[in-house]
Amino acid sequence: MRREQADLVIIGGGPAGLAAAVAAYDSGVRDLLVLERDSHPGGILQQCIHNGFGLHRFQKELTGPEYAWEYEKMAAERNIAIRCGSMVLHVSPEKVITVVSREGVTQIQARAVILAMGCRERSRGALNIPGTRPAGIFSAGTAQKYVNCMGYLPGREVVILGSGDIGLIMARRMTLEGAKVKAVCELMPYSGGLARNIQQCLKDFDIPLKLSHTVTAIHGKERLTGVTVSQVDEKRRPIPGTEEEISCDTLLLSVGLIPENELSKEAGIRLDPVTGGAVVDEKRQTSCPGIFACGNVLHVHDLVDFVSEEAALAGESAAAYIAGKVSSDNVLELVPDGKIRYTVPQRIAHRQGNVRVYFRVDNVYRKAEVRVTCDGETILAIKRPVVKPGEMESLTLTKEQLEKCRGSRLEFSLV
DSSP: OEEEEEEEEEEOOSHHHHHHHHHHHHTTOOSEEEEOSSSSTTGGGGGOOSSOBSTTTTSSOBOHHHHHHHHHHHHHHTTOEEEOSOEEEEEOTTOEEEEEETTEEEEEEEEEEEEOOOEEEOOGGGTTOOBOOOBOEEEHHHHHHHHHTSOOOOOSEEEEEOOSHHHHHHHHHHHHTTOEEEEEEESSSSOSSOHHHIIIIIGGGTOOEEETEEEEEEEOSSBOOEEEEEEBOTTSOBOTTOOEEEEOSEEEEOOOEEEOOHHHHHTTOOBOTTTSSBOOOTTOBOSSTTEEEOGGGTSOOSOHHHHHHHHHHHHHHHHHHHTTOOOOOSOEEEEEOSSEEEEESSEEOOOSSOEEEEEEESSOEEEEEEEEEETTEEEEEEEEEEEOTTSOEEEEEOHHHHHTOOSSEEEEEEO
């Protein structure tokens, strides 16, 4: 077994890992290494050939591969080492990373680690849909890779379960490739995707969206022949008598993303049960000092531009940690009220500047007001015309507002 040392190791060479590497380098770290298990950096962006990326980060519209290429060029200009085909097997609390590649097994002792492993799709097995197990059932991301990277069309008659952004984009993509998308079914009474994707991917192509509907049966033996779709009540239970059978040869599942935190668990990092990612402070440092997290491994983002923004913060924070410049003040715990499902960060440990807090709500609320209180005193109140679960929200707490907090809790509520 080979043994190495590095100041900073970044696990994952997708948009988060690349942005973190560039920011860490620009903050003074020279001995850094990016580990990527795929054959090429870029992560999920390599199969996202549609446009809409980069509007916030680069002020121009790019496709996924073009966005990834911007960061690959930045990394190449800085001679940042990226090892592709390298699978990380274990991360210890002492920041010892075990990685396997064609060269064998290597252990790397790092001074700081950034977790940027991204997320994976929830599969049919997590849904407990009754029926047979025929060919023709794919996660939306798998179908996207087949079509965009490999040139295969998964099927001709398609039903999509779930209205997440990948499912919406694949509804458009399958239509453009000549398939017939018969319906997009969503369990909730609202869409889980961005409003622009609802318009551009469904309405523009006259694809029906069935809200409060789910797939309750799968038909077919060797190949999928159809699905049964039922309406659900307010408790998300199928309503008897509302069954509708739709013939199709393909079912795409867009039913949620799960942050890839198996390595985080092995390192003993505390996880948030709502996000599925690590509990972090505003510097994106986890409960293990010197280990940081960013991107979709921390919480699922709507836009890759926000992933890059968060990753840059993690890279700068890791550089400060290596330089010994990170100090902790009195910790503030951020406590959501339930209508606000979670916040990222979950705690504030360094009241040294403004803090941007990301959050999601549990339902659609109109004419809403987000209040931040400490010891019963409101320090910030922001009105929003509408907030939706499918669109991540954010607000900024100033240094002056944080200095007013004498307690140990910041409560976030929606009224």
